[in-house]
Amino acid sequence: MAGIYLHIPFCRQKCYYCDFYKTVNTSLTSKFITALQKEIILQKNYLSNENIETIYFGGGTPSVLKINEINQILSVINQQFKVSTNVEITLEANPDDLSKDYLNQIYQTGIHRLSIGIQSFQDKLLKKMNRRHNSGQALKVVENAVKTGFNNISVDLIYGLPGLTNQQWVNDLENVFKLPVQHLSAYHLTYHKGTAFYTWLKKGSLKALNENESISQFKLLVQKAKENDFEQYEISNFAKDRMYSKHNSFYWMGIKYLGLGPSAHSYNGISRRWNVANVESYIKAIDNGLNYWEEEILNEANKYNEYILTRIRTIWGVSLNDLTNDFGVEKAEHFVKNIKKYINNRMAIQNKGIYTLTEKGMFVSDEIMTNLMYI
Numbered sequence: 255m256a257g258i259y260l261h262i263p264f265c266r267q268k269c270y271y272c273d274f275y276k277t278v279n280t281s282l283t284s285k286f287i288t289a290l291q292k293e294i295i296l297q298k299n300y301l302s303n304e305n306i307e308t309i310y311f312g313g314g315t316p317s318v319l320k321i322n323e324i325n326q327i328l329s330v331i332n333q334q335f336k337v338s339t340n341v342e343i344t345l346e347a348n349p350d351d352l353s354k355d356y357l358n359q360i361y362q363t364g365i366h367r368l369s370i371g372i373q374s375f376q377d378k379l380l381k382k383m384n385r386r387h388n389s390g391q392a393l394k395v396v397e398n399a400v401k402t403g404f405n406n407i408s409v410d411l412i413y414g415l416p417g418l419t420n421q422q423w424v425n426d427l428e429n430v431f432k433l434p435v436q437h438l439s440a441y442h443l444t445y446h447k448g449t450a451f452y453t454w455l456k457k458g459s460l461k462a463l464n465e466n467e468s469i470s471q472f473k474l475l476v477q478k479a480k481e482n483d484f485e486q487y488e489i490s491n492f493a494k495d496r497m498y499s500k501h502n503s504f505y506w507m508g509i510k511y512l513g514l515g516p517s518a519h520s521y522n523g524i525s526r527r528w529n530v531a532n533v534e535s536y537i538k539a540i541d542n543g544l545n546y547w548e549e550e551i552l553n554e555a556n557k558y559n560e561y562i563l564t565r566i567r568t569i570w571g572v573s574l575n576d577l578t579n580d581f582g583v584e585k586a587e588h589f590v591k592n593i594k595k596y597i598n599n600r601m602a603i604q605n606k607g608i609y610t611l612t613e614k615g616m617f618v619s620d621e622i623m624t625n626l627m628y629i
């Protein structure tokens with residue numbers, strides 16, 4: 255069992271908060287598609303012949319691709335891997351790309367899950383972020399997707415945006431929960447170095463929300479999701495009727511995945527790999543048979559840290575049995591000793607040997623994870 259992630263590094267324009275690797279130079283698309291097909295063949299042994307259960311087109315903006323380009327990629331994957339008959343194939347898409355025609359054509363390719371980057375229903379904030387769509391378009395696109403036949407739709411939202419009031423955030427959430435969608439990914443804005451938002455924050459032309467405002471927006475998110483029967487199965491991910499993202503759950507459950515395309519990461523239980531984060535260098539290296547990725551072979555401490563980092567974020571939690579059996583008594587004791595203070599502070603709980611974070615703990619999850627690491 256394994257997953258494949260494809261990083262499509264093109265965007266029509268750059269959003270001012272985004273630090274994913276991308277370029278607006280779409281003239282490289284055709285060369286990139288050729289290189290990507292070669293990479294699929296080059297990397298086919300990384301997953302040791304495992305069945306492919308998920309394929310995820312991420313980016314960047316995969317919805318800039320033409321249908322024949324998507325079909326070419328899927329066809330090479332099908333030739334080179336054993337793809338499961340009920341494979342989950344997801345396409346990340348921006349609302350402005352999803353015309354009725356495009357939706358129909360995507361559906362015909364076998365892609366039956368959409369992850370739509372709505373981000374906000376506040377038109378002023380969408381402009382401030384340099385998004386290309388407005389709230390009306392976002393609502394219409396979901397309606398059209400459902401009419402096309404999509405019944406596994408995820409929406410992305412961002413909270414903690416500069417100037418976002420709690421009332422506006424509640425409106426955004428209510429808008430999403432009224433839609434016929436099954437999944438929500440909601441992330442707090444991060445000011446990444448190198449982005450326009452970061453520069454404006456440093457110059458003082460943009461004001462970040464304070465910590466209390468951020469915490470109350472996170473609490474509203476959790477509360478509204480609960481009221482609408484969306485289960486919080488990971489810190490930032492919510493699903494109705496257990497329609498979890500199979501692909502993302504693979505990351506959190508330590509299942510192997512192969513990342514293809516510039517900046518993509520891979521993991522196979524033995525090593526982690528990451529591709530060069532530059533599309534020109536990527537194409538050039540693949541064309542000339544040169545190396546384009548770096549690799550870290552995981553030692554026992556790395557593997558333990560991976561397990562903690564990924565599992566503690568989820569409802570499946572950290573299992574003391576798994577820890578003892580897979581990593582030994584010493585590391586299990588290290589974990590129990592270090593999680594104790596968070597249990598005492600009601601930031602974590604333990605139930606039948608499974609440790610999970612509480613709502614209070616989720617907001618400081620980075621700090622907790624750092625303290626649980628084995629160095």
Ligand code: SF4
Nearest residue numbers: 265268269272313314
């Ligand atoms: S948020 Fe998405 S569309 Fe915007 S720049 Fe980043 S990858 Fe591109």
